Amino acid sequence: MRALSVDVRVSYPEFELAVTQAFPGTGISGLFGPSGCGKSTLLRVIAGFERSATGRVSFGDEVWLNGRSRVAPHLRGVGHVFQDARLFPHLSARGNLDYADKRAGRVPARYSFDDVVNVLDLAPLFARRAHQLSGGERQRVAIGRTLLARPRLLLMDEPLAALDTRRKGEILPYIARLPTAFGIPIIYVTHALEEVTQLCDRIVALSDGRVVAAGGVAETLERLDLADVQGRFEAGSVLTGHVAGQDTALHLTRVDLGVAALEVPQIGLDTGAELRLRVRARDVSLARTRPDGLSIRNVLPAHVLRIAPEPETAFAEVLLDLGGQHLRARITRAAVQDLGLVKGAPTFALIKSVAFDRQALPRVMPPLGG
Template sequence: MGELTVTVRRAFPDFTLAVDHAFALDGITALFGPSGAGKSTLLRIVAGHERGAQGRVIFDGEAWQDGRTHVPPHRRGVGTVFQDARLFPHLNVRGNLRYADKRAPAGSGRITFDGVVRALDLGPLLDRRPQALSGGERQRVAVGRTLLTRPRLLLMDEPLAALDLRRKADILPHIAALPRTFGVPIVYVTHAIEEVTQLADRMAVLAHGELRAAGETAAVLERRDLQPELGHFEAGVALTARVTAHDADFHLTHVRLGEQRIQMPAAPVPVGSDVRLRVRARDVALAREEPRGISIRNRLRGTVLDVAEEADTAFAEVLVDVEGQHLRARLTRAAVADLDLAPGTPVWALVKSIAFDRRALTAPRPSADDG
């Protein structure tokens, strides 16, 4: 695992970015926050394009910037993917990829032309010009071309912001697999919480130029003090569960969370694989007894960990432990009072809706009791 230490300050007439943090680089780290939070500015500082920044940028013990040294962008070994694919229009996809491949310095033997084409499913596109590609296809090519520069660190600045939901769903699994396939850590800038939950191993939350929180994605998402940044409507958690079976008759996928079972609409994920599930607080109801005769299929036994009432609203947030992982439930304060909820109270969590990412978090690991 590498480390990126950033202790920087960049002042503008109406905005100041000030960040002091050591980012663990392993897998994908998301920089999340609203527009104007300073995410892209921080990325430019790391890449070496923001000469007005003061402070230090240290990558794996190597000083890229420290007040005396300023390593130019082309010597940092950083690759950047932008919202605009920026492909060469006069070259086909193969030409765009070969352009980067031929000019790249000697680097990781894990990154090869054929490996990049295979990982990003670019084979059918090689003879096409950028003008003949969809937005999602252009971004896959842009990612592939950047990878072929053999970067030590891959930066992605809102790469999917211009894509619709279907095209996002097509490209997200490819991005998710890159660190495992090529051994290159990714810092991923986004203001879309669904991209964070589907991609990020860790996340950092920026607001008004300051780092509000950083840590493992699941732990950061469940923090109530970050609701102004994460949003009440989209607030929720990320759970990791194991796929145990598929039901072709009812088009369902069964997963196991600890010793409990969850079912959801059919997912194209192999049995034995781990998947990340996103559950919004507004999609969780609580009961003191197991309900019977209702349509909600996912009923999980849990224990209340914390209750936080919002005195100036009708609502409260309840944190529930389920098999060592946490759910959030957004209830009315009246419901909390009626159910007499307090830390230690046993409850049934009724999960009305589950979103899942389409990547396997680990290689399939079938076990004898799967099914």
């Protein structure tokens, strides 16, 4: 697999992008950060659309940018999926797909038209035109059209930004299977943490045109020094577990974390299936002794790893160890003081089951062609 390497600069009157980063040639790499941090600009550099870019961009042994000398966008073999589907309104979904398939011409066909249709479940949409498709359906067709150009690298620029939470939940599983189904690396731009959690194998976090963190999703999101990048209201952690069982009568799923278990709104996954769950720091409360008589279903034994008071605020971020996995809690400084929290102190993390947004939880992937 070909890795992508960038060492680039782009200067505007009030903004400068300066990024040096390697992206592996497999899986989904999330490019994350607040609006205006340079995510889309970096994609434009990689695709060859940013004429003012300088530096070096290479894909495997091919050099796409060297100083100011650059390979034209159409020669790079890069596919680009945008926020808006950009379908041809006068063509049906099938017509849009056929157009891309024919335009691919002599590009080596590593996969067929039918492969794309089956993976994205597009056959039921063939006869409809763009205005007859839902937002999620339009994006699936747009992704299919891009794949049928047979790109070697796929760039996705906030493709779900215009969708509500339910529609996002429906399309996320389709995107998650693309690298395996087509052997193509993906760089996925978003400012939505639930998308990062469910899709990405790794994350590159940008702030003010610079890389401020890069690595695995869980270890990057748990960093207490990235609250401003994540947004303090949405900052949190990622827990990995396995489905331990279903309570169909009460519509709950039990998730085994190894040393403890969580109850979350019911997820239609088989027992033993692995999944990731994002827990917002603001949804975690702490207790020094195990409480009784609570409506909170999840009481997890933990130890304090680190406490980071927020400057000039009433709050502090606490990083907890749950038998090897880490959890963040955002509480007041007064609570830290009253509970006597210090590094190594045993505590209990309390999380409401309703804190897990059901619509953003993992969904069952429909069978191929179904």
